[in-house]
Amino acid sequence: ETGVTQTPRHLVMGMTNKKSLKCEQHLGHNAMYWYKQSAKKPLELMFVYSLEERVENNSVPSRFSPECPNSSHLFLHLHTLQPEDSALYLCASSQDRVNTGELFFGEGSRLTVL
Amino acid sequence: AQSVTQLGSHVSVSEGALVLLRCNYSSSVPPYLFWYVQYPNQGLQLLLKYTTGATLVKGINGFEAEFKKSETSFHLTKPSAHMSDAAEYFCAVSGAGSYQLTFGKGTKLSVIP
Numbered sequence: 143e144t145g146v147t148q149t150p151r152h153l154v155m156g157m158t159n160k161k162s163l164k165c166e167q168h169l170g171h172n173a174m175y176w177y178k179q180s181a182k183k184p185l186e187l188m189f190v191y192s193l194e195e196r197v198e199n200n201s202v203p204s205r206f207s208p209e210c211p212n213s214s215h216l217f218l219h220l221h222t223l224q225p226e227d228s229a230l231y232l233c234a235s236s237q238d239r240v241n242t243g244e245l246f247f248g249e250g251s252r253l254t255v256l
Numbered sequence: 257a258q259s260v261t262q263l264g265s266h267v268s269v270s271e272g273a274l275v276l277l278r279c280n281y282s283s284s285v286p287p288y289l290f291w292y293v294q295y296p297n298q299g300l301q302l303l304l305k306y307t308t309g310a311t312l313v314k315g316i317n318g319f320e321a322e323f324k325k326s327e328t329s330f331h332l333t334k335p336s337a338h339m340s341d342a343a344e345y346f347c348a349v350s351g352a353g354s355y356q357l358t359f360g361k362g363t364k365l366s367v368i369p
Contacts, residue, residue: 146299173355182265185300185346185359197355232299244290245357247299 145169148233148248155223156256163218163251165233172238174216175245176208179230191216192238223255258283258349262360270368275319275334277363279347282328289330290348290357291321300346306330317341342367 146167155161167174173192177185190197191210198208205227207219216233230252234245263278281287288307292300304315311323317340321332330347347360 175355182361184260184361187356190355192355234299244302244305245292245300247301249297249299 146233146235146246146248148231148251150251151249152252152254154254154256155220157223157225159223160219160221162220163231163233163253165216165218165248167214167216167233167235167246169235169237169246171235171246172213173236174210174213175234175236176216176218177232177234177247179232179250185232188218220253223253225255228253228255258287258351258356258358260347260349260358260360262345262347262363264363265361266364266366268366268368269337271339272336275332275337275341275365277332277345277347277365279321279330279332279360280328281330281347281349283349283351285351287349287351289321289323290350291315291319291330291332292346292348292359294344294346294362296343303332303345337365337367339367339369341365 149164175190176188188202189208205222209217230250232250233248236245259282261280290305291303293303294300303319304313306313306323314320319334344362344364346362348357350357
């Protein structure tokens with residue numbers, strides 16, 4: 143496989159469920175990201191992991207919990223979500239700091255919270 | 257702090273016509289600027305980027321953009337639209353030393369046969 147792979151592509155969950163989104167990059171990059179894409183809103187950066195550090199958007203609720211066991215894998219653990227969390231969750235990677243390079247995105251995981 | 261404004265959430269052009277998608281930004285540091293494209297049911301893909309040097313940058317699929325510092329703009333153009341250009345386009349800005357890539361809300365481009 144090549145590029146950035148996200149699973150599952152679609153997920154429907156109740157507000158009391160616990161689920162996880164998985165992302166894997168095959169590009170040898172050193173940084174990985176979770177973005178939230180909601181209709182009519184700008185993409186929202188949720189978390190960044192790199193060799194140097196983890197960066198998180200302080201506005202992201204604690205019901206979203208990231209995990210990055212190594213430079214190729216990134217998870218987003220979900221628990222007790224709300225209907226407003228329904229969105230497309232995009233994983234991305236970059237060689238180094240994003241500003242001088244480009245982001246490589248996966249196809250996204252479409253989440254619906256009932 | 258940085259921000260991006262994309263004028264027009266939806267733009268329609270005829271096949272073969274000029275494509276112009278507008279992007280204005282604000283940045284407290286010299287900006288790095290990007291255009292990404294998202295086709296239905298796919299992730300975002302980089303079209304082109306400006307970091308330093310020549311202000312007119314060329315990207316994939318015949319698109320280009322010009323960085324105009326005096327106008328704080330980075331508009332995306334293509335001389336002749338093709339049906340395959342129908343997608344959503346996102347302008348983004350970042351600054352030196354930052355992981356934060358700030359995106360605009362996107363402009364959906366429709367191409368009319």
